[in-house]
Amino acid sequence: MARIFIVDDEPMLHELYGEIIGFNRHEIVANAYNGEEAVEIFREMDEPPDIIIMDHRMPNKDGVETTKEILKIDPNIKIIFASADTAVRGAALASGARSFLSKPFAVADLMDAIKEMVAG
């Protein structure tokens, strides 16, 4: 079972992620709705999550910047980047994200990505 941190500005997606992750018996340990909030929550967490699912286009701070800051705090954290903007694929992977999912992605793709993170 993986401990997962969801970062996305869309509440409906938090809900969907909750359903999918719960269905696969993983645990959501934190939710953030913009980049700054994500960095703040991550910094205050006693135990870091196993995986972060990161959106790109968010208020205050985008996903790429947020990824960089979080990886500065903990370089070992595993981040799955999920964005409708395929143009940021290169930047996301270059900033340290382990995987990129182009929205809308299939539930199976997300589960495979989580499985890979947990295994790796």
Place this chain on the structure above:
Amino acid sequence: MRPTQLGQEMRFWEQGGRYKILTITALLVICCALTYYFHAILEMGTVFTHFFYVPITLAALWWRRTGLVVVVFLAVLLIFSHIFVRAEAVPADDYLRAIMFILIASAVATLSEAVAKAQAKTAHLNAVMRAIRNVNQLIAREGDRDRMIRKACEHLIETRGYHSAWIALVDEDRGFLTAAEAGLGARFAPVIEMMKRGEFTRRGQRALDQSGVVVVKDVASDCAGCPLADTCSGMAGMTVSLRSGDRVYGVLSVSIPDEMASDADEQTLFNEVADDIAFSLHYMELEGEHQKAEDELGRYRDHLEKMVEERTAELETVNYELKQEIAEHKKAEALIKHLNSVLGAIRNVNQLIVSENDRDSLIQKSCDALVEARGYDAAWIGLLQDGKNFVTVKCSGFAEDSSRFCEYVMAGTHPPRIRNALARDDIFKIADKSGECGGCPFYSECTGNEIAVVRLEHADRLFGLLVVSLVADVTADEEEGELLKEVASDIAFALHDMEMEDAHRAAAEKLRGLVENIPIGISVSNAEGIVVDVNPTALKIFGYDSKEEFLKVPASDYYYDQKDRAQFAKLSKKGSVKDFEARFKRKDGTVFWLSTTSVIPITEVRECQLINAFKDITERKQAEEKLLEGEERYQRMVANVPGMVYQFVLHPDGSMAFPFVSESCRELFGMEPHEIMRDANVLRDIIHPDDGHRFYRSVADPAKSPSPWGWEGQGTISGEERWIRGISRPERQANGDILWDGLITDITERKLAETRVNEEYRRAEFYIDLMGHDINNLSQVMSGHLELILMMPDLPSKSRKHAEIALDHVRKGAGIISSVKTLSKIQSGELGIDTIDIYPAFASAAETAKLQSEDVRINSNITEGKYFIRGNALLYDVFSNLLNNAVKFDGHDIIEIDVDISSSGDDWEIEFKDRGRGIRYDYKKIIFNRLEQAGESAQGSGLGLTIVKHVIESYDGKVWVEDRVRGDLTQGSKFIVLLPKGG
């Protein structure tokens, strides 16, 4: 103390004084011992006092009165030894002896002193003599006055022991000349300054005024105010004038010890030294005058010698010139005689040249004249044709029939001399008859001694030869040669002149023929303006058949407009007329145009005041009229064009000008055309600075100017912000100018429209972006939930089917949104272009494609870090669309795709080969264009390949599709992508 006494005192202690003291002391000890021995040991009342006289005499001799101390000691010893040793009364004898001691010692001391004084006197006189000798030696040796007086001073203080000495010299008016010193140094400088001012020390002034030595006992007190008073304090001084006869040369002054100054001998010596110095100065003066006289004498002698030399040279020159003149005179007489003969020959020949017009007659008579006037034995002249062969030969003086000789020469068999003269450039040669006339059949008839051959040349042209046989009394000298050259030159000139005359006549004939046939009408007018002659072309132009008929018609009838005739008459009176254009009438009354150029003949010709050349320009005039019409049409067009037509020129020196701007500039710029044409920079004040700089940069470097050239900019015109646009096509002119012919239009309305469109475009972009993001999120939510529904195991089959359809459409909708967003990004160019590696995008797209089906095999030779292009992140979309399509439309259980990359010039060529069902030929043409697919029954949204095409084109690349196996579309397709290489 005098120096001699002082010297003795020194010697007393330092030069043997010690031995004298020891000697006297030893003698005194012996005297004491003798006294004690006699009184105490022998107990005798008498002492051997004779021994006492030894120390007494020696002490008195050595120390004179000082030696009396020894005497007193011995006297006291003798007396007191009785008292203390013998304790008895002193006998009277011993008192007498003591007194005798003193008397004898006093006498010896007095004598010793007298001897010492005599010695001192002798030493002094020796010193005096040395001083005089030194000064005299100096006088005899020294030729320089200043050095002599300086050394005299030095000798005086060295040999006489003077404290210091100085000499000052004055001229006859007692003005200061110079001075020298010894023993004073820099302290003497004030005395010199004083003397320069005409002031002397008191004793110096006294010495100048009187003869004899001026003695002062104490310089300090006697010479108060003298600059040397302090220096010579405690010293006496002696000063004496330096006199020789009545001439006073100066003063000699010394400072000396007081006792020396009062010594008469010293003064005498001093005076003698002064006399010797004065004599020396007098002698030097005489020597100087003597030298000066000798120098003057030498100069005078040199001057005289030079004058004698000059006069001698002049006489020699005059003598030489006189001889030359006589020789020249004789020569001139001979020359005059010779020249008279020469001139006679030349005159005769020149008369012939002037009077004769016939060539043969000229050369015959020239030969005759030469034989007669110069008395040549014979003469002949041969004229050449083409510089080689004689065509005419004339001779004179031959005894036999001369025609035989002429035939011989013209036959071309010439003796060596003639051949040489023809071949070489030397004009005059004296032939050795025996050697150079060998073979000539007329050798025996030619009785002269020598033969002269002269070439007849003028203006580098050889006309022939002149040959004369010289009689015995004519010398073949240089003068004779010059005569023959001159005669030959005159004959050649005459021949040349005749040739020119012939040519002139031929040219005149040719000109006449030309005038007759030239396609230009020519007429000749007299002083009254009446035409007196015309050529056939003129008759043809005016439509007349004969000259007579034309000349009968008055000039007023030719002119269509009489004003033109009056104007022509007015112009022709002033001189030549050029290109006068006017209308005329033909014989049949038709009107035509003529252009006339008239000239006044250079040479005066009878009845010829003006020569008129004219040509028919009717066709040109008609063309000009048409051109004028065209010009007017052009002007109307320029005036009606919506904008300003202009011509702009950039000169090679960087200056600019508008040679032409149309009237529309008033409307466009609110300026008159002449304002812009006068100064191109006036537009700079209107155009905004940045746009202005852009404009000047674009025209300043023509090599960088596009053709056609275009520019847009903003300006403030009549208080309003306006946009203007200039277009033209620059052309380089022959003189280096760059000329722009173009049009400037007001594009403010268009620009405003563009701005509105851009705003709308940006707004649309924003909506697309917003919609894409939000709809994608919605799609994600919907597809996610639908997938979760589909994961329910007990979902009814009907519901499952509905959910699957819904999920499929949600995904298609998301795909359309994604494609529209991608296209929007391509259009906006927001991603830019950079050098990127192909591999990451390809690898990522391949991974995605593999997820599309269960068994997808993608074979490729694309590797990392090897293939670079100029591109951006959208390259993923290219590969993703191509690979996904290949998977989607394959239909086999095992899907196999080959992707091969290879180099193709400046591009990388990538082939995507699938084994799908292929693409029809007509569909291949439109497959990359979504709009052209409208209405076609194609699978998919069609936007994928449109994106591929747009992305590749944004990289300056190409994409097209072929059959994988040529001619068999069922074997699958081959998509070929060309991408420019990067890095």
